[in-house]
Amino acid sequence: MVNMNIQQFRVDTPGIANFIHLNNAGAALMPKPVIEAMRDHLELELLNGGYEAAAMARKEIEEFYPAVARLLNTEAHNIAFTASATDSYNRALSSIPFERGDVILTTNNDYVSNQIAFLQLQDRFGVQLVRAADLPAGGVDPSSVEDLIKAHRPRLVAVTHIPTNSGLIQPVAEIGALCRQYDCLYLVDACQSAGQLPLDVQEIQCDYLTATFRKFLRGPRGAGFLYVSDRVLERAMAPLFLDLHSATWPDADRYELVDSAKRFENWERAYALVLGAKAAVEYALKVGMDNIARQVKNNAAYLRDRFAPYDQIRVLDRGEHLGGIVTVHIPGKKPGMIKSRLREAGINSSLVFRGSALIDFDEKGVEWALRLSPHYYNTVEELDRTVAQLIR
Known part of the structure; x- marks a missing residue:
């Protein structure tokens, strides 16, 4: 520091x-190192071609993963690059094999796009949506979360760390301890907290954590990340609609998942944004x-x-x-x-x-x-x- x-x-x-x-x-203001990282790569593409520029910058591009891992106190293989926080969130949701009657437990303050996704899952798959009560002072009541976990045994507990509509900070680590105690999958939306607060996924004990770079991380628009826990990877959970980057095709009628969080990525991405995002994380860590x-x-x-x-x-x-x-x-x-x-x-x-x-x-x-x-x-x-x- x-x-x-x-x-x-x-x-x-x-x-x-x-x-x-x-x-x-x-969207925060980007610092010079972020702008310069993107500008340098775009110039590399201009002078050499897109594929060729990516190959030339491969080592620096791969440094994106350990940089974000340092931000979250995890390992590089647990990190995926995405197009946005919502993209990350939907990829996480699509990896969960919901069945009719499964319960999603969330809060009154979860982000609107997340709430809409839950309702869509309810309409399409018959998933039940349950919201925990708030404390009198505001924010979700962990006791209500525990009571509802005991009553419903939810397939997923989902909490937005800081909602878009207020300064509220939700007790995500306390809820994470409950999710581990009762063996629930746990999804944390850190869109507004990434870059604003220290984030330690070991302390939070989440299975998924989603965020964008354009907000408090001071990175570019069109870039996000997804943290995926080892237990998600070990259970062979993956988003719908993989591609040649997230899986391999060893036989005509069989595919194999890659063994890291990269199974949540697509092959095509804007590498200038990847490098800008990496620079934003490095700048935040330096501060x-x-x-x-x-x-x-x-x-x-x-x-x-x-x-x-x-x-x-x-x-x-x-x-x-x-x-x-x-x-x-x-x-x-x-x-x-x-x-x-x-x-x-x-x-x-x-x-x-x-x-x-x-x-x-x-x-x-x-x-x-x-x-x-x-x-x-x-x-x-x-x-x-x-x-x-x-x-x-």
Whole structure:
């Protein structure tokens, strides 16, 4: 780890010269090493051809897997490159041989795309969807998870670590211990926590962990990763529709899975994105995940504290542990106008609507939220300017 030198990180981030970026939960600003890694490979393709460039960069491309493994405290053979967090998630789901009557146990705060996938499995295969209760302070109640595991013996337990619609941090390690105790498959959506919090899959005890690079990891769009546990690999679990990269064809009527998480990949991918993603992970590890987590948490807490005195701004985040996503609602204001006013002032933000967080927003009695997601390269002065715009 290194000491937090925010000014150096800002020098490494060309985008900050143009605006205040508080949309890191959407897509963070890439640092120079990420941009340069992609640019260098595209130039290699330009001058040599796509296949030839991939062959020339093969050693560096293969370094993607141990880099992500270091981020998660696992081994390279447990890592797969994918196109996005949702791509990772769907590949994981498709590897589970669901049967009619199987139960998926999830939470009220799981990501909308995951909820839709569960409902589709329910419609197509007769899988039963069960959601655990929340704690009074917010976030899933581990006791409810345990009670429902005992009652239903679910085929899969699925938890989103940090939802897209609030700063809530879910107790994924505590739930992982329950899943191991009762021998349930466990899928963790770390889309918003990867790059924001330290992630240790040995501590979490998950079978699958999915994430993207474009958010807090500060990598490129169109790139994600999937962690797959050894027990999934040993059970010969694999996604539907393998290809010549994820399996071999030794006989006319037989195929064999590759023996690593690469069975969850496709042969074709954008190698410039692979190399950009690797550079993003290496940059995060150099900064230090503990350093990043502390700075992101402090910036988000600062914003919540600054909003607290103003009656016209309602902070929506609930939960014992809160991270780097700050959600607020301003009654009587049109969300599009708020976002546009911030953009005119050079501040990037995002909006979350009820369709992305139906259960949570109905409980909070709102149709939308303004989402502000600071990163470690944001300054207090930037946060103060943002608050000043919203309290006008």
